[in-house]
Amino acid sequence: MDFELSQDHKVLRDSVRDFVEKEIKPIARKIDEEHMIPDALVAKMGEMGLLGSYFPDEYGGAGLDMLSYAIVVEEVSKACGSSGVLISAHTSLCCGPIYTFGSEEQKKKWLPDLNTGKILGCFLLTEPEAGSDAGSLTTSYRKEGDEYVINGSKIFITNGGYRGTGVIFATSDRSLKHKGISAFIVDLKSPGVEILRNENKMGIRGSYTTAFAFDGVRVPAENLLGKEGEGFKIAMDTLNGGRIGIAAQALGIAEGAFERALAYSRERKQFGHPICENQAIQFKLADMYAKIETSKLMTYKAACLKDQKKSYTMESALCKMLASEAATYVTKEALQIHGGYGFICDYEVERMYRDAKITEIYEGTNEVQRVIISKMLLQ
Protein backbone atom coordinates (compact mmCIF):
# COMPACT_ATOMS: atom_id res chain seq x y z
CA MET A 1 0.00 0.00 0.00
CA ASP A 2 1.53 3.27 -1.11
CA PHE A 3 -0.06 6.49 0.12
CA GLU A 4 2.16 8.76 -2.00
CA LEU A 5 0.74 10.41 -5.10
CA SER A 6 2.56 9.35 -8.27
CA GLN A 7 4.88 11.90 -9.86
CA ASP A 8 2.35 12.38 -12.65
CA HIS A 9 -0.38 13.18 -10.14
CA LYS A 10 1.96 15.59 -8.33
CA VAL A 11 2.71 17.39 -11.60
CA LEU A 12 -1.02 17.66 -12.22
CA ARG A 13 -1.72 18.88 -8.67
CA ASP A 14 1.00 21.53 -8.83
CA SER A 15 -0.14 22.74 -12.26
CA VAL A 16 -3.75 23.06 -11.13
CA ARG A 17 -2.59 24.71 -7.91
CA ASP A 18 -0.63 27.34 -9.87
CA PHE A 19 -3.64 27.94 -12.09
CA VAL A 20 -5.95 28.32 -9.09
CA GLU A 21 -3.54 30.66 -7.26
CA LYS A 22 -3.37 33.04 -10.20
CA GLU A 23 -6.73 32.72 -11.92
CA ILE A 24 -9.31 31.80 -9.26
CA LYS A 25 -8.12 32.75 -5.77
CA PRO A 26 -7.89 36.49 -6.50
CA ILE A 27 -11.53 36.61 -7.68
CA ALA A 28 -13.16 34.04 -5.37
CA ARG A 29 -14.72 36.71 -3.18
CA LYS A 30 -16.03 38.59 -6.22
CA ILE A 31 -17.56 35.35 -7.56
CA ASP A 32 -19.47 34.98 -4.29
CA GLU A 33 -20.55 38.62 -4.11
CA GLU A 34 -21.65 38.87 -7.72
CA HIS A 35 -23.24 35.41 -7.83
CA MET A 36 -21.37 34.74 -11.04
CA ILE A 37 -18.32 32.86 -12.28
CA PRO A 38 -16.95 35.04 -15.11
CA ASP A 39 -17.23 33.48 -18.58
CA ALA A 40 -13.54 34.25 -19.06
CA LEU A 41 -12.70 31.97 -16.12
CA VAL A 42 -14.91 29.17 -17.46
CA ALA A 43 -13.12 29.51 -20.80
CA LYS A 44 -9.72 29.33 -19.09
CA MET A 45 -10.79 26.24 -17.14
CA GLY A 46 -11.80 24.68 -20.46
CA GLU A 47 -8.44 25.51 -22.07
CA MET A 48 -6.65 24.10 -19.05
CA GLY A 49 -8.55 20.84 -19.49
CA LEU A 50 -10.30 21.02 -16.12
CA LEU A 51 -13.71 20.27 -17.64
CA GLY A 52 -12.92 16.89 -19.17
CA SER A 53 -10.15 15.48 -17.01
CA TYR A 54 -10.91 11.75 -16.99
CA PHE A 55 -12.41 11.16 -20.43
CA PRO A 56 -10.34 9.86 -23.35
CA ASP A 57 -8.79 12.37 -25.75
CA GLU A 58 -10.80 10.97 -28.66
CA TYR A 59 -13.81 12.63 -27.00
CA GLY A 60 -11.95 15.85 -26.26
CA GLY A 61 -10.97 14.87 -22.71
CA ALA A 62 -7.53 14.98 -21.14
CA GLY A 63 -7.32 11.20 -20.84
CA LEU A 64 -6.37 11.24 -17.17
CA ASP A 65 -8.02 9.24 -14.39
CA MET A 66 -10.59 9.61 -11.62
CA LEU A 67 -7.92 10.41 -9.03
CA SER A 68 -6.73 13.29 -11.23
CA TYR A 69 -10.31 14.52 -11.43
CA ALA A 70 -10.67 14.41 -7.63
CA ILE A 71 -7.41 16.37 -7.29
CA VAL A 72 -8.66 18.98 -9.78
CA VAL A 73 -11.93 19.54 -7.90
CA GLU A 74 -10.10 19.59 -4.55
CA GLU A 75 -7.51 22.16 -5.64
CA VAL A 76 -10.11 24.44 -7.25
CA SER A 77 -12.40 24.19 -4.21
CA LYS A 78 -9.60 25.23 -1.85
CA ALA A 79 -10.03 28.69 -3.34
CA CYS A 80 -13.62 28.66 -4.60
CA GLY A 81 -16.37 26.16 -3.79
CA SER A 82 -18.59 27.57 -6.56
CA SER A 83 -16.00 26.83 -9.24
CA GLY A 84 -15.43 23.40 -7.69
CA VAL A 85 -19.06 22.38 -8.03
CA LEU A 86 -19.25 23.78 -11.55
CA ILE A 87 -16.54 21.30 -12.55
CA SER A 88 -17.98 18.47 -10.48
CA ALA A 89 -21.57 18.69 -11.73
CA HIS A 90 -20.46 19.24 -15.32
CA THR A 91 -17.99 16.34 -15.33
CA SER A 92 -19.56 13.69 -13.10
CA LEU A 93 -23.22 14.34 -13.76
CA CYS A 94 -23.39 15.25 -17.43
CA CYS A 95 -20.24 14.04 -19.24
CA GLY A 96 -20.16 11.00 -16.92
CA PRO A 97 -23.46 9.36 -17.89
CA ILE A 98 -23.03 10.23 -21.58
CA TYR A 99 -19.61 8.57 -21.52
CA THR A 100 -20.75 5.54 -19.51
CA PHE A 101 -24.17 4.89 -21.06
CA GLY A 102 -24.03 6.73 -24.39
CA SER A 103 -23.68 5.11 -27.80
CA GLU A 104 -20.56 5.80 -29.84
CA GLU A 105 -22.51 8.35 -31.91
CA GLN A 106 -23.79 10.11 -28.81
CA LYS A 107 -20.30 10.27 -27.30
CA LYS A 108 -18.84 11.66 -30.54
CA LYS A 109 -21.61 14.19 -30.86
CA TRP A 110 -21.84 15.57 -27.32
CA LEU A 111 -18.61 14.95 -25.42
CA PRO A 112 -16.01 17.01 -27.35
CA ASP A 113 -17.81 20.33 -26.79
CA LEU A 114 -18.52 19.41 -23.17
CA ASN A 115 -15.02 18.18 -22.36
CA THR A 116 -13.37 21.27 -23.77
CA GLY A 117 -15.80 23.54 -21.92
CA LYS A 118 -17.43 25.07 -25.01
CA ILE A 119 -20.73 23.91 -23.55
CA LEU A 120 -21.46 23.32 -19.87
CA GLY A 121 -23.40 20.32 -18.70
CA CYS A 122 -25.98 19.64 -16.03
CA PHE A 123 -28.06 16.83 -14.55
CA LEU A 124 -31.82 17.19 -14.34
CA LEU A 125 -33.20 14.72 -11.81
CA THR A 126 -34.54 16.62 -8.80
CA GLU A 127 -38.11 17.96 -8.82
CA PRO A 128 -40.07 19.97 -6.26
CA GLU A 129 -41.69 16.78 -4.92
CA ALA A 130 -38.90 14.33 -5.78
CA GLY A 131 -35.65 14.91 -3.90
CA SER A 132 -34.15 11.95 -2.06
CA ASP A 133 -37.13 9.95 -3.37
CA ALA A 134 -36.02 10.40 -6.98
CA GLY A 135 -38.10 7.43 -8.14
CA SER A 136 -41.29 9.41 -7.61
CA LEU A 137 -40.49 12.06 -10.22
CA THR A 138 -43.39 13.33 -12.35
CA THR A 139 -41.73 14.90 -15.40
CA SER A 140 -43.21 12.85 -18.21
CA TYR A 141 -42.24 11.80 -21.71
CA ARG A 142 -44.14 10.24 -24.58
CA LYS A 143 -42.94 9.09 -27.96
CA GLU A 144 -44.27 10.86 -31.06
CA GLY A 145 -42.81 9.55 -34.31
CA ASP A 146 -39.04 9.78 -34.04
CA GLU A 147 -39.14 12.23 -31.17
CA TYR A 148 -39.77 12.20 -27.44
CA VAL A 149 -41.89 14.96 -25.97
CA ILE A 150 -41.02 16.03 -22.41
CA ASN A 151 -43.26 17.90 -19.98
CA GLY A 152 -42.66 18.83 -16.34
CA SER A 153 -40.39 20.80 -14.08
CA LYS A 154 -36.98 20.40 -12.48
CA ILE A 155 -35.35 22.30 -9.63
CA PHE A 156 -31.96 22.79 -7.98
CA ILE A 157 -30.12 22.20 -11.27
CA THR A 158 -26.43 23.04 -10.87
CA ASN A 159 -25.05 24.83 -13.98
CA GLY A 160 -28.62 25.15 -15.33
CA GLY A 161 -28.27 28.88 -15.99
CA TYR A 162 -25.74 28.23 -18.76
CA ARG A 163 -28.48 26.56 -20.87
CA GLY A 164 -25.96 24.04 -22.15
CA THR A 165 -26.44 20.29 -22.39
CA GLY A 166 -28.47 18.35 -19.86
CA VAL A 167 -29.11 14.76 -18.97
CA ILE A 168 -32.80 14.74 -18.03
CA PHE A 169 -34.86 12.06 -16.31
CA ALA A 170 -38.55 11.57 -17.11
CA THR A 171 -41.17 8.87 -16.72
CA SER A 172 -43.45 7.26 -19.31
CA ASP A 173 -45.86 6.00 -16.67
CA ARG A 174 -45.73 6.94 -12.99
CA SER A 175 -47.38 3.67 -11.97
CA LEU A 176 -44.24 1.84 -13.16
CA LYS A 177 -42.26 3.82 -10.53
CA HIS A 178 -38.47 3.35 -11.02
CA LYS A 179 -38.96 1.16 -14.04
CA GLY A 180 -40.83 3.85 -15.95
CA ILE A 181 -37.92 6.31 -15.87
CA SER A 182 -35.72 7.00 -18.89
CA ALA A 183 -32.78 9.33 -19.44
CA PHE A 184 -32.35 11.73 -22.37
CA ILE A 185 -29.68 14.10 -23.56
CA VAL A 186 -31.30 17.48 -24.01
CA ASP A 187 -30.12 20.73 -25.52
CA LEU A 188 -31.34 23.30 -23.01
CA LYS A 189 -31.71 25.94 -25.72
CA SER A 190 -34.53 23.87 -27.28
CA PRO A 191 -37.98 25.47 -27.68
CA GLY A 192 -40.16 24.84 -24.64
CA VAL A 193 -37.28 24.89 -22.14
CA GLU A 194 -37.88 27.77 -19.77
CA ILE A 195 -35.72 28.95 -16.90
CA LEU A 196 -38.08 29.81 -14.06
CA ARG A 197 -35.36 31.25 -11.83
CA ASN A 198 -31.78 30.97 -10.67
CA GLU A 199 -31.99 30.48 -6.91
CA ASN A 200 -30.51 32.89 -4.37
CA LYS A 201 -28.54 30.77 -1.93
CA MET A 202 -26.67 30.71 1.37
CA GLY A 203 -23.45 29.43 -0.18
CA ILE A 204 -21.77 28.45 -3.47
CA ARG A 205 -23.39 31.63 -4.68
CA GLY A 206 -21.31 31.80 -7.86
CA SER A 207 -22.79 28.53 -9.04
CA TYR A 208 -26.10 28.48 -10.87
CA THR A 209 -28.91 26.56 -9.15
CA THR A 210 -31.73 26.69 -11.63
CA ALA A 211 -35.43 25.86 -11.75
CA PHE A 212 -36.70 24.78 -15.19
CA ALA A 213 -40.07 24.20 -16.82
CA PHE A 214 -40.30 21.82 -19.76
CA ASP A 215 -43.32 22.50 -21.90
CA GLY A 216 -43.65 20.05 -24.80
CA VAL A 217 -39.89 19.93 -25.33
CA ARG A 218 -39.11 17.76 -28.36
CA VAL A 219 -36.01 15.60 -28.16
CA PRO A 220 -34.85 13.47 -31.13
CA ALA A 221 -35.25 9.73 -30.47
CA GLU A 222 -31.47 9.33 -30.91
CA ASN A 223 -30.99 11.32 -27.67
CA LEU A 224 -32.35 8.51 -25.51
CA LEU A 225 -29.51 7.51 -23.16
CA GLY A 226 -29.30 3.74 -22.72
CA LYS A 227 -32.64 1.99 -23.14
CA GLU A 228 -36.11 3.08 -22.13
CA GLY A 229 -36.70 2.22 -18.49
CA GLU A 230 -33.00 2.34 -17.59
CA GLY A 231 -33.12 5.92 -16.34
CA PHE A 232 -33.20 5.19 -12.64
CA LYS A 233 -30.22 2.87 -12.90
CA ILE A 234 -28.34 5.52 -14.89
CA ALA A 235 -29.19 8.16 -12.28
CA MET A 236 -28.03 6.02 -9.36
CA ASP A 237 -24.80 4.97 -11.08
CA THR A 238 -24.09 8.58 -12.02
CA LEU A 239 -24.64 9.84 -8.47
CA ASN A 240 -22.36 7.11 -7.22
CA GLY A 241 -19.47 8.55 -9.22
CA GLY A 242 -20.59 12.11 -8.58
CA ARG A 243 -20.14 11.65 -4.85
CA ILE A 244 -16.40 11.44 -5.36
CA GLY A 245 -16.54 14.88 -7.00
CA ILE A 246 -18.57 16.36 -4.15
CA ALA A 247 -16.30 14.72 -1.57
CA ALA A 248 -13.35 16.35 -3.35
CA GLN A 249 -15.16 19.70 -3.35
CA ALA A 250 -15.90 19.41 0.38
CA LEU A 251 -12.33 18.34 1.07
CA GLY A 252 -11.01 21.35 -0.83
CA ILE A 253 -13.26 23.76 1.06
CA ALA A 254 -12.07 22.24 4.35
CA GLU A 255 -8.41 22.47 3.35
CA GLY A 256 -8.81 26.06 2.19
CA ALA A 257 -10.32 27.06 5.54
CA PHE A 258 -7.75 25.06 7.51
CA GLU A 259 -4.84 26.70 5.71
CA ARG A 260 -6.16 30.13 6.65
CA ALA A 261 -6.96 29.14 10.24
CA LEU A 262 -3.50 27.65 10.78
CA ALA A 263 -1.76 30.74 9.42
CA TYR A 264 -4.01 33.09 11.38
CA SER A 265 -3.45 31.19 14.63
CA ARG A 266 0.29 31.78 14.24
CA GLU A 267 -0.07 35.48 13.45
CA ARG A 268 -2.80 36.56 15.80
CA LYS A 269 -1.49 37.65 19.19
CA GLN A 270 -3.59 37.96 22.31
CA PHE A 271 -2.29 38.28 25.89
CA GLY A 272 1.18 38.74 24.43
CA HIS A 273 1.57 35.53 22.48
CA PRO A 274 0.22 33.90 19.31
CA ILE A 275 -3.14 32.22 19.89
CA CYS A 276 -1.75 28.93 18.52
CA GLU A 277 0.10 28.62 21.83
CA ASN A 278 -3.24 28.12 23.57
CA GLN A 279 -4.18 24.49 23.97
CA ALA A 280 -7.82 25.35 23.12
CA ILE A 281 -6.65 26.40 19.65
CA GLN A 282 -4.15 23.55 19.30
CA PHE A 283 -6.88 20.96 19.95
CA LYS A 284 -9.10 22.58 17.35
CA LEU A 285 -6.29 22.42 14.79
CA ALA A 286 -5.62 18.76 15.61
CA ASP A 287 -9.30 17.82 15.25
CA MET A 288 -9.64 19.76 12.02
CA TYR A 289 -6.56 18.17 10.50
CA ALA A 290 -7.65 14.68 11.56
CA LYS A 291 -10.98 15.10 9.77
CA ILE A 292 -9.29 16.46 6.65
CA GLU A 293 -6.78 13.63 6.44
CA THR A 294 -9.46 10.95 7.01
CA SER A 295 -11.64 12.43 4.27
CA LYS A 296 -8.74 12.75 1.89
CA LEU A 297 -7.74 9.11 2.31
CA MET A 298 -11.30 7.93 1.71
CA THR A 299 -11.87 10.24 -1.26
CA TYR A 300 -8.66 9.15 -2.96
CA LYS A 301 -9.45 5.51 -2.15
CA ALA A 302 -12.89 5.75 -3.77
CA ALA A 303 -11.34 7.40 -6.85
CA CYS A 304 -8.63 4.73 -7.08
CA LEU A 305 -11.22 1.94 -6.79
CA LYS A 306 -13.18 3.47 -9.65
CA ASP A 307 -9.97 3.72 -11.69
CA GLN A 308 -9.30 0.04 -11.01
CA LYS A 309 -12.88 -0.74 -12.10
CA LYS A 310 -13.66 -2.22 -8.71
CA SER A 311 -16.86 -1.67 -6.74
CA TYR A 312 -16.77 1.72 -5.05
CA THR A 313 -20.37 2.31 -3.94
CA MET A 314 -19.53 1.96 -0.25
CA GLU A 315 -16.42 4.15 -0.49
CA SER A 316 -18.10 6.88 -2.51
CA ALA A 317 -20.88 7.10 0.09
CA LEU A 318 -18.28 7.10 2.89
CA CYS A 319 -16.08 9.75 1.33
CA LYS A 320 -19.00 12.04 0.53
CA MET A 321 -20.30 11.73 4.08
CA LEU A 322 -16.91 12.11 5.78
CA ALA A 323 -15.65 14.96 3.62
CA SER A 324 -18.85 17.02 3.79
CA GLU A 325 -18.99 16.66 7.56
CA ALA A 326 -15.30 17.56 7.73
CA ALA A 327 -16.06 20.65 5.64
CA THR A 328 -18.84 21.95 7.90
CA TYR A 329 -16.80 21.17 11.03
CA VAL A 330 -13.52 22.61 9.79
CA THR A 331 -15.04 25.79 8.37
CA LYS A 332 -16.97 26.37 11.62
CA GLU A 333 -13.80 25.98 13.70
CA ALA A 334 -11.75 28.03 11.23
CA LEU A 335 -14.24 30.86 11.66
CA GLN A 336 -14.09 30.47 15.44
CA ILE A 337 -10.27 30.62 15.42
CA HIS A 338 -10.54 33.90 13.50
CA GLY A 339 -12.81 35.28 16.23
CA GLY A 340 -14.69 38.43 15.24
CA TYR A 341 -12.58 38.78 12.10
CA GLY A 342 -13.90 35.45 10.89
CA PHE A 343 -17.35 36.99 10.72
CA ILE A 344 -16.06 39.73 8.41
CA CYS A 345 -16.22 38.99 4.68
CA ASP A 346 -12.62 40.15 4.05
CA TYR A 347 -11.28 37.09 5.84
CA GLU A 348 -12.95 34.61 3.50
CA VAL A 349 -13.56 31.87 6.07
CA GLU A 350 -17.15 33.10 6.41
CA ARG A 351 -17.65 32.33 2.70
CA MET A 352 -16.18 28.87 3.16
CA TYR A 353 -18.46 28.30 6.16
CA ARG A 354 -21.46 29.14 3.95
CA ASP A 355 -20.14 27.11 1.00
CA ALA A 356 -19.53 24.00 3.10
CA LYS A 357 -23.11 23.33 4.22
CA ILE A 358 -24.53 22.28 0.86
CA THR A 359 -22.01 19.44 0.58
CA GLU A 360 -23.92 17.62 3.35
CA ILE A 361 -27.10 17.94 1.30
CA TYR A 362 -26.61 17.55 -2.43
CA GLU A 363 -25.61 14.50 -4.47
CA GLY A 364 -27.58 12.49 -1.88
CA THR A 365 -28.09 13.91 1.62
CA ASN A 366 -25.81 12.49 4.28
CA GLU A 367 -28.84 10.65 5.64
CA VAL A 368 -29.12 8.91 2.27
CA GLN A 369 -25.39 8.11 2.42
CA ARG A 370 -25.94 6.44 5.80
CA VAL A 371 -28.79 4.43 4.30
CA ILE A 372 -26.50 3.26 1.48
CA ILE A 373 -23.67 2.37 3.88
CA SER A 374 -25.88 0.51 6.37
CA LYS A 375 -27.75 -1.32 3.59
CA MET A 376 -24.45 -2.61 2.25
CA LEU A 377 -23.37 -3.69 5.73
CA LEU A 378 -26.60 -5.57 6.36
CA GLN A 379 -27.33 -7.08 2.96
Added chain:
Amino acid sequence: MKLLVCVKQVPDLESRFKPDPSGQWYSETDLAFRINEYDDYAVEQAVRLREQLGDAAELTVLSVGPDRVVEVLKKALAMGCDRAVHVQDPAPHLKDPWQIASIIAAYARSQQYDLIFTGFQSQDRGSAQIGPTIAELLGYACTTTLVGFSFADGVVTATRELEGGLKGVVKMKLPALVTCQLGLNVPRYPTLPNIMKAKKKELETVPVANLLQEETRIATESFYAPEKKGGGMVLEGDVTELVNRVYAILKEKTPALRQ
Protein backbone atom coordinates in the same frame (compact mmCIF):
# COMPACT_ATOMS: atom_id res chain seq x y z
CA MET B 1 18.26 22.94 -34.62
CA LYS B 2 18.95 21.41 -31.22
CA LEU B 3 17.81 23.24 -28.12
CA LEU B 4 18.49 22.48 -24.47
CA VAL B 5 16.90 23.96 -21.37
CA CYS B 6 18.35 23.23 -17.92
CA VAL B 7 16.06 23.20 -14.89
CA LYS B 8 16.55 22.80 -11.16
CA GLN B 9 14.04 21.72 -8.57
CA VAL B 10 14.12 23.93 -5.47
CA PRO B 11 12.14 24.05 -2.22
CA ASP B 12 9.17 26.36 -2.00
CA LEU B 13 10.77 29.47 -0.54
CA GLU B 14 7.90 30.00 1.87
CA SER B 15 8.90 26.78 3.64
CA ARG B 16 10.38 26.74 7.13
CA PHE B 17 14.00 25.81 6.59
CA LYS B 18 16.06 23.89 9.12
CA PRO B 19 19.70 22.78 8.84
CA ASP B 20 20.26 19.09 8.05
CA PRO B 21 22.16 16.89 10.59
CA SER B 22 25.51 17.76 8.95
CA GLY B 23 24.75 21.47 9.35
CA GLN B 24 25.98 22.06 5.81
CA TRP B 25 22.67 22.35 3.97
CA TYR B 26 18.94 22.45 4.67
CA SER B 27 16.95 19.40 5.74
CA GLU B 28 14.54 18.22 3.07
CA THR B 29 12.02 16.80 5.55
CA ASP B 30 8.58 18.36 5.09
CA LEU B 31 9.71 20.60 2.23
CA ALA B 32 7.60 20.97 -0.91
CA PHE B 33 9.63 21.24 -4.10
CA ARG B 34 8.92 23.06 -7.33
CA ILE B 35 10.65 24.30 -10.45
CA ASN B 36 13.16 27.10 -9.90
CA GLU B 37 11.30 30.28 -10.85
CA TYR B 38 13.91 31.51 -13.38
CA ASP B 39 14.07 28.09 -15.01
CA ASP B 40 10.33 28.33 -15.60
CA TYR B 41 11.01 31.44 -17.73
CA ALA B 42 13.78 29.54 -19.50
CA VAL B 43 11.44 26.63 -20.33
CA GLU B 44 8.73 28.98 -21.57
CA GLN B 45 11.16 30.84 -23.84
CA ALA B 46 12.65 27.62 -25.17
CA VAL B 47 9.17 26.22 -25.88
CA ARG B 48 8.21 29.43 -27.71
CA LEU B 49 11.30 29.11 -29.88
CA ARG B 50 10.54 25.43 -30.47
CA GLU B 51 7.05 26.43 -31.60
CA GLN B 52 8.48 29.17 -33.82
CA LEU B 53 10.88 26.73 -35.51
CA GLY B 54 8.39 23.87 -35.73
CA ASP B 55 9.61 20.35 -36.36
CA ALA B 56 12.98 21.67 -37.55
CA ALA B 57 13.87 21.93 -33.87
CA GLU B 58 14.11 19.50 -31.00
CA LEU B 59 13.96 20.70 -27.43
CA THR B 60 15.49 18.70 -24.58
CA VAL B 61 15.02 19.50 -20.90
CA LEU B 62 17.70 18.42 -18.41
CA SER B 63 17.85 18.31 -14.64
CA VAL B 64 20.45 17.03 -12.17
CA GLY B 65 19.19 15.56 -8.91
CA PRO B 66 17.43 12.73 -7.06
CA ASP B 67 14.31 10.98 -8.33
CA ARG B 68 12.01 13.79 -7.23
CA VAL B 69 13.39 16.08 -9.96
CA VAL B 70 11.52 13.96 -12.51
CA GLU B 71 8.49 16.03 -11.43
CA VAL B 72 9.98 19.21 -12.90
CA LEU B 73 11.07 17.33 -16.02
CA LYS B 74 7.51 16.11 -16.50
CA LYS B 75 6.22 19.62 -16.01
CA ALA B 76 8.61 20.91 -18.68
CA LEU B 77 7.55 18.09 -21.03
CA ALA B 78 3.91 19.06 -20.44
CA MET B 79 4.80 22.68 -21.28
CA GLY B 80 6.14 21.53 -24.66
CA CYS B 81 9.67 20.12 -24.41
CA ASP B 82 10.21 17.08 -26.65
CA ARG B 83 12.37 14.89 -24.45
CA ALA B 84 13.89 14.88 -20.99
CA VAL B 85 17.21 13.90 -19.46
CA HIS B 86 17.46 13.06 -15.80
CA VAL B 87 21.03 13.10 -14.53
CA GLN B 88 20.58 10.97 -11.44
CA ASP B 89 22.38 12.38 -8.44
CA PRO B 90 21.05 11.61 -4.97
CA ALA B 91 22.94 14.50 -3.36
CA PRO B 92 23.56 17.35 -5.83
CA HIS B 93 23.83 19.86 -2.95
CA LEU B 94 27.22 18.35 -2.08
CA LYS B 95 28.55 19.36 -5.50
CA ASP B 96 29.71 22.89 -6.18
CA PRO B 97 28.55 24.97 -9.16
CA TRP B 98 31.73 24.09 -11.04
CA GLN B 99 30.95 20.37 -10.84
CA ILE B 100 27.28 20.77 -11.77
CA ALA B 101 28.20 22.97 -14.76
CA SER B 102 30.84 20.42 -15.80
CA ILE B 103 28.30 17.58 -15.62
CA ILE B 104 25.81 19.47 -17.81
CA ALA B 105 28.56 20.56 -20.22
CA ALA B 106 29.74 16.95 -20.53
CA TYR B 107 26.26 15.86 -21.57
CA ALA B 108 25.72 18.88 -23.83
CA ARG B 109 29.06 18.38 -25.60
CA SER B 110 27.94 14.96 -26.77
CA GLN B 111 24.70 16.41 -28.18
CA GLN B 112 26.03 19.52 -29.98
CA TYR B 113 23.22 21.86 -28.98
CA ASP B 114 22.82 25.10 -30.92
CA LEU B 115 21.20 27.06 -28.15
CA ILE B 116 20.99 26.47 -24.39
CA PHE B 117 18.58 28.18 -21.97
CA THR B 118 19.00 28.30 -18.19
CA GLY B 119 17.56 30.36 -15.36
CA PHE B 120 19.90 33.19 -14.35
CA GLN B 121 20.26 31.70 -10.86
CA SER B 122 18.68 29.18 -8.54
CA GLN B 123 16.41 30.35 -5.77
CA ASP B 124 18.07 28.22 -3.11
CA ARG B 125 21.82 28.49 -3.67
CA GLY B 126 21.71 31.57 -5.85
CA SER B 127 25.29 31.33 -7.15
CA ALA B 128 24.31 32.36 -10.73
CA GLN B 129 27.36 30.44 -11.97
CA ILE B 130 25.93 27.41 -13.79
CA GLY B 131 24.86 29.08 -17.05
CA PRO B 132 28.02 31.13 -17.75
CA THR B 133 30.27 28.24 -16.65
CA ILE B 134 28.57 25.81 -19.06
CA ALA B 135 29.00 28.38 -21.85
CA GLU B 136 32.67 28.81 -20.99
CA LEU B 137 33.29 25.05 -20.88
CA LEU B 138 31.62 24.60 -24.28
CA GLY B 139 33.11 27.72 -25.84
CA TYR B 140 29.64 29.17 -26.50
CA ALA B 141 28.65 32.83 -26.62
CA CYS B 142 26.74 33.75 -23.47
CA THR B 143 24.35 36.48 -22.39
CA THR B 144 22.87 36.65 -18.90
CA THR B 145 19.71 38.00 -17.21
CA LEU B 146 17.50 38.17 -20.29
CA VAL B 147 14.29 40.14 -20.17
CA GLY B 148 13.71 39.96 -23.92
CA PHE B 149 14.47 37.34 -26.55
CA SER B 150 14.03 36.90 -30.28
CA PHE B 151 15.59 34.65 -32.87
CA ALA B 152 15.79 35.17 -36.64
CA ASP B 153 18.23 34.25 -39.41
CA GLY B 154 20.52 32.38 -37.06
CA VAL B 155 20.95 35.37 -34.74
CA VAL B 156 19.76 35.67 -31.14
CA THR B 157 18.72 39.16 -30.11
CA ALA B 158 18.64 39.40 -26.34
CA THR B 159 17.52 42.25 -24.15
CA ARG B 160 19.41 42.33 -20.85
CA GLU B 161 18.62 43.97 -17.59
CA LEU B 162 21.35 46.36 -16.46
CA GLU B 163 21.76 48.22 -13.20
CA GLY B 164 19.76 51.34 -12.45
CA GLY B 165 16.75 50.46 -14.60
CA LEU B 166 18.76 50.45 -17.85
CA LYS B 167 18.48 47.80 -20.52
CA GLY B 168 20.90 46.67 -23.17
CA VAL B 169 20.48 44.73 -26.42
CA VAL B 170 22.96 42.00 -27.38
CA LYS B 171 23.15 40.06 -30.65
CA MET B 172 24.77 36.63 -30.70
CA LYS B 173 25.55 33.99 -33.26
CA LEU B 174 25.01 30.34 -32.45
CA PRO B 175 26.02 28.27 -30.64
CA ALA B 176 25.02 30.27 -27.60
CA LEU B 177 23.72 30.10 -24.07
CA VAL B 178 21.29 32.52 -22.44
CA THR B 179 20.21 32.86 -18.81
CA CYS B 180 16.67 34.05 -18.11
CA GLN B 181 15.37 36.63 -15.64
CA LEU B 182 11.98 37.63 -14.23
CA GLY B 183 10.09 39.74 -16.77
CA LEU B 184 11.14 37.72 -19.83
CA ASN B 185 7.74 36.07 -20.25
CA VAL B 186 4.75 34.64 -18.42
CA PRO B 187 5.13 30.86 -18.31
CA ARG B 188 2.13 28.86 -19.50
CA TYR B 189 0.30 26.37 -17.28
CA PRO B 190 0.78 22.79 -18.35
CA THR B 191 -2.75 21.82 -19.46
CA LEU B 192 -4.27 18.49 -18.45
CA PRO B 193 -4.20 17.05 -22.00
CA ASN B 194 -0.52 18.02 -22.27
CA ILE B 195 0.28 16.45 -18.89
CA MET B 196 -1.23 13.26 -20.31
CA LYS B 197 0.75 13.52 -23.56
CA ALA B 198 3.95 14.15 -21.62
CA LYS B 199 3.69 10.66 -20.14
CA LYS B 200 4.53 9.23 -23.56
CA LYS B 201 7.60 11.41 -24.17
CA GLU B 202 11.13 10.05 -23.83
CA LEU B 203 12.80 10.38 -20.46
CA GLU B 204 16.47 9.38 -20.54
CA THR B 205 18.20 8.55 -17.26
CA VAL B 206 21.96 9.04 -16.93
CA PRO B 207 23.85 8.18 -13.72
CA VAL B 208 25.84 11.23 -12.63
CA ALA B 209 29.02 9.12 -12.38
CA ASN B 210 28.99 8.79 -16.19
CA LEU B 211 29.37 12.56 -16.57
CA LEU B 212 31.29 13.66 -13.49
CA GLN B 213 34.99 14.25 -14.10
CA GLU B 214 35.75 17.26 -11.94
CA GLU B 215 36.63 17.59 -8.27
CA THR B 216 34.76 20.00 -6.07
CA ARG B 217 36.45 23.40 -5.69
CA ILE B 218 34.11 24.95 -3.15
CA ALA B 219 32.57 23.35 -0.08
CA THR B 220 29.65 24.73 1.88
CA GLU B 221 30.83 24.99 5.48
CA SER B 222 27.59 25.62 7.30
CA PHE B 223 23.94 26.41 6.87
CA TYR B 224 22.22 28.39 9.60
CA ALA B 225 19.48 30.89 10.21
CA PRO B 226 20.84 34.37 10.97
CA GLU B 227 20.38 35.52 14.54
CA LYS B 228 17.14 37.30 15.15
CA LYS B 229 17.51 41.04 15.23
CA GLY B 230 15.60 43.17 17.69
CA GLY B 231 11.90 43.70 17.03
CA GLY B 232 10.69 46.43 14.71
CA MET B 233 9.74 49.91 15.84
CA VAL B 234 6.13 50.60 16.70
CA LEU B 235 5.13 54.23 16.31
CA GLU B 236 2.06 55.66 17.96
CA GLY B 237 0.44 59.09 17.84
CA ASP B 238 -1.61 61.23 15.51
CA VAL B 239 -1.17 61.04 11.75
CA THR B 240 0.79 64.28 11.26
CA GLU B 241 3.25 63.30 13.95
CA LEU B 242 3.55 59.77 12.53
CA VAL B 243 4.25 61.05 9.01
CA ASN B 244 7.00 63.33 10.27
CA ARG B 245 8.62 60.61 12.31
CA VAL B 246 8.46 58.04 9.47
CA TYR B 247 9.95 60.67 7.14
CA ALA B 248 12.79 61.35 9.54
CA ILE B 249 13.52 57.65 10.02
CA LEU B 250 13.51 56.93 6.28
CA LYS B 251 15.86 59.86 5.71
CA GLU B 252 18.24 58.87 8.44
CA LYS B 253 18.35 55.10 8.05
CA THR B 254 17.63 54.39 4.37
CA PRO B 255 18.69 55.72 0.97
CA ALA B 256 15.02 56.07 -0.08
CA LEU B 257 14.85 59.87 0.30
CA ARG B 258 18.44 60.81 -0.57
CA GLN B 259 19.07 62.55 -3.85
